[in-house]
Amino acid sequence: MPDRTDGASIRVESLTKTFREGTAPAVDAIDLDVRSGEFMTLLGPSGSGKTTTLNMVAGFEEVTSGRILLDGDDIARLPPYRRNLGMVFQSYALFPHMTAAENIAFPLRQRKVSKAEIARRVHETLDLVQLGGHGDRLPSQLSGGQQQRVALARAVVFSPRALLLDEPLGALDKKLRETLQLQIARLHSELGITFVFVTHDQEEALALSDRIAVFRDGRIEQVGTPFELYEAPVSRFVATFLGDSNIFAGTVRDGLLDTGGATLHCQGPDGRGALVVRPERMTLHGDDRDRPAGANQLGAEVTDVVYQGAFRRVLVRFDDGTPGLVRDSSSDVSVAVGDRVRVSWPAATGVVVPDDAAADSSDATVGDGVAA
Amino acid sequence: MAVTTTEVQAPRTPPDPHAGPLPRTRRLTGPLVLLAVPALLTVLIFFVVPALRLLWLSFTTPEPGLGNYAAIATDEVTHTVVLRTLGMAAVVTVACVLVAYPYAYLMTIATPRWRTVLLAIVLIPFWTSLMARTFAWVVLLQDNGVVNQILAAVGVGQVRLLGTGAGVTLAMAQVMLPFVVLPVYATMRGIDRRLVAAALSLGARPSVAFARVYLPLSFPGVAAGATLVMVMSLGFYVTPSLVGSPQQSMLAQFISVQVNQLVNFGAAGALAVTLLVVTLVLLAGVQVLTRTRGARGNGLGSGMTGGAA
Known part of the structure; x- marks a missing residue:
């Protein structure tokens, strides 16, 4: 040696x-x-x-x-x-x-x-x-x-x-x-x-x-x-290049992000910003009756489901129009394309980064998630 | 049309590092053999038959026996001519390699535009008639020609070139240059530049990286080019007879004299067979050399020398 x-x-x-x-x-x-x-x-x-x-x-x-x-x-x-x-x-x-x-x-x-x-x-x-x-x-x-x-x-x-x-x-x-x-x-x-x-x-x-x-x-x-890079990316580029991300762009005021169609809890400075939430931090709920407290939640429509054995990649379109991806490892909720679901995540999850849409790295965005 | 082949050629794909070697060869079976028939017939009628006839004549004319070969073995003039031919061919080959190697290297590192220019400089004379080029050399090599004027300008003084071995060597080297530049360039282009970078990163000085990595990998091209020039020089006729002199005759001229002036087909045949044997021995030597490690992993060397035979 x-x-x-x-x-x-x-x-x-x-x-x-x-x-x-x-x-x-x-x-x-x-x-x-x-x-x-x-x-x-x-x-x-x-x-x-x-x-x-x-x-x-x-x-x-x-x-x-x-x-x-x-x-x-x-x-x-x-x-x-x-x-x-x-x-x-x-x-x-x-x-x-x-x-x-x-x-x-x-x-x-x-x-x-x-x-x-x-x-x-x-x-x-x-x-x-x-x-x-x-x-x-x-x-x-x-x-x-x-x-x-x-x-x-x-x-x-x-x-x-x-x-x-x-x-x-x-x-x-x-x-x-x-x-x-x-x-x-x-x-x-x-x-x-x-x-x-x-x-x-x-x-x-x-x-x-x-x-x-x-x-x-x-x-x-x-x-x-x-x-650090995965949990606290400093930019949309880093967030999308390392792993998959859900990105909600909008305006932050007093810990609330207004995406123009939804209001989400977040932790970040006031002004334009983008909230990054990792797909595995999100939870799928079958219908509107099951509402967790103290969490962000959004209605969404399922656009695609990819079964990967240990988990499913569920592609959705949130009600505010943002495309998203949920990595769901429970088999309790049955979902099919076209279903209405609710997606929730703890309010403290996710980071706010500067909103620079041009910075999304093209080969790692959510839209391409299916192919990955 | 019913074409039956036993193997299916694999599709051409970029080399895959973990795939096994692709089946590139197929057995020559059935109708495929027909593809080779025109070439085989041409060689048979116009080369094999006359060559065998010449061989036959060398043993039978003027009288049956080994008389012609005995004459070659004992005749001092023939010895001188054979040695002179070998020496001249060797000098021309060395000169060509020394000029062509750096030139070919320059071609591999030049920008595409300059590469085209450099290639054209090599190829335009190549496409020009051999006679035209040789007569040009006759003019250039005159006692008061351009070459002598240049030599005078640099203070060497007048040198007799026309009708001398030096003049013939110079003219032949120019004629043969493309035959070395092209195979050496082809081999060099196939050498991964990162190999030299790797050698440098491993602590080799540039001169060592060249000697231990680049030179051995470019050797098959050099062997191919040198063999081509050597073999062609051994039988070269036009340039030595126009630029040289009868007193400095080479083997091809010597054979020509036997045929045209002495009408001695037997002696001419024996000389031609001698030339062929010398050439084959040289080729065999190169084959052995290129089969050593320098040529491994690159079939160009043996392929080119095979083609030159």
């Missing part, structure tokens, strides 16, 4: 990347603090600047302005081969003319490690990624999942103080992705080094990360633990 080292802290200060002069920057003066040993995920839709940021940290992309501090030392102008950071690519980037063992030995050879030591560490690292006995295979003789494990082994065998991963699971199917997620999580806890992980898959981000930085249009929208 590669030696256990302390992870490096990575601090990014007003980092900017402009690809062509006069165009909008791909990365716009971002600040980010990755703590030693942390698993930090850069999450965002494609084109949001997360990969460009990672490439600047790795040294593949020149920095337009700003600083990248690795344990306090500015590495922004160092060539990639002197940064001593591990890197895993979505395309694996294994050398096709070298065996798995030779691929893993490559970074050690660059560091003039002795032959015996190379053999020992390659062997141990192959075992670490559960590929013992596959060392003499060429990449073309390995499956996609195996290739990515070789790539992981190659990126950590020289005990780098941080590992950068650029959508490493993007090319794999769902089942394999989940297995490799576990492996990556295990590697992180066993090696103790800092991981910076780029993905556009919010489930992956929630499952793996200590903290997540949500990217949008070259800026960081919010940084926080998965719990």
